[in-house]
Amino acid sequence: MNLQAPPKLTPREREILPFLLSGATRKEITVTLSVSPETIKIHVKNLLDKFGAITVRDAFTDLNNYQKFFGVGGLGFNQFNAHVDVVFELLRGRRDGLVARKTQIQAVNSPVDTITRRFLADEGQVRLSYPSQRVNRAQLPNENGGQVFQILLSPVIDVGETFELEEHIEFIGCFNPIHDHYLIRFDVPFSCRTMTYRFPKDDYPNDISYQMRLEMNQVKMQGVKETRNADGITLEFSEYEPGASVRVSWTYS
Known part of the structure; x- marks a missing residue:
């Protein structure tokens, strides 16, 4: 697979990424992480900005590759x-x-x-x-x-x-x-x-x-x-x- 250089994500953004890839709603993420909806909204926007995307679909391949190789619960590459x-x-x-x-x-x-x-x-x-x-x-x-x-x-x-x-x-x-x-x-x-x-x-x-x-x-x-x-x-x-x-x-x- 063709890989792009991974952006620098915050710990919270890394925590949110698996939820986005699984199709979880903002409300579900809010409840699971015990964070306010507005805070989740800001984190999601910042995360997508780092991948040059507006929606998860726009950068799904790059998001999925990041999660697979570098993300929480992934293959553990640093x-x-x-x-x-x-x-x-x-x-x-x-x-x-x-x-x-x-x-x-x-x-x-x-x-x-x-x-x-x-x-x-x-x-x-x-x-x-x-x-x-x-x-x-x-x-x-x-x-x-x-x-x-x-x-x-x-x-x-x-x-x-x-x-x-x-x-x-x-x-x-x-x-x-x-x-x-x-x-x-x-x-x-x-x-x-x-x-x-x-x-x-x-x-x-x-x-x-x-x-x-x-x-x-x-x-x-x-x-x-x-x-x-x-x-x-x-x-x-x-x-x-x-x-x-x-x-x-x-x-x-």
């Missing part, structure tokens, strides 16, 4: 990525790789002070670096064969604020020189995501392919644009699905 840009490069020798990643992170309901990165690498080492002085990195004990890092932000990302996190990731001795893959899970709702995979022009794979997965199942997803060129493949995603991931594989003969 971050939104307006845009994610990932560039993966397999280096000569085929064992090492570099990733440059830029992520626009918006805090939705509460400040964001920590971001976790997990890398599943059976062998080799993963190194992270961050140009921003706002970022401190801490490596946690490995778990289930994975390397785990916590990204500590100071100052934190306040509610409604957007911060662009720039990351440089080194994979050292992590890849098989004959056949391997790079998998990324879509852990945070986004509006747009671009992923570019580059390979040495003088040592180009015999085959490059990708699979979309939803949980454990291979699926064909909407909103995916594929572009191939002389040095690799670019995938652009305009729709988000919870639990989705993309796996790009390459093979040398």
Whole structure:
């Protein structure tokens, strides 16, 4: 589904939203929340204004998406990525790789002070670096064969604020020189995501392919644009699905 950046709602507006989506009347909301009709009227107007709407019907899809991902009783997300840009490069020798990643992170309901990165690498080492002085990195004990890092932000990302996190990731001795893959899970709702995979022009794979997965199942997803060129493949995603991931594989003969 195509998602827009969520507006900053007050606690009362977040409380009212599920009632509006269920078709409850203003009187029913008033009785349930023990708030005066005039107060409810003001809250509803302010809420709809934030979605650029006059009626619930005008913005039903965006209201429903907010409730599903960020609302009270929803999936519990507190971050939104307006845009994610990932560039993966397999280096000569085929064992090492570099990733440059830029992520626009918006805090939705509460400040964001920590971001976790997990890398599943059976062998080799993963190194992270961050140009921003706002970022401190801490490596946690490995778990289930994975390397785990916590990204500590100071100052934190306040509610409604957007911060662009720039990351440089080194994979050292992590890849098989004959056949391997790079998998990324879509852990945070986004509006747009671009992923570019580059390979040495003088040592180009015999085959490059990708699979979309939803949980454990291979699926064909909407909103995916594929572009191939002389040095690799670019995938652009305009729709988000919870639990989705993309796996790009390459093979040398």
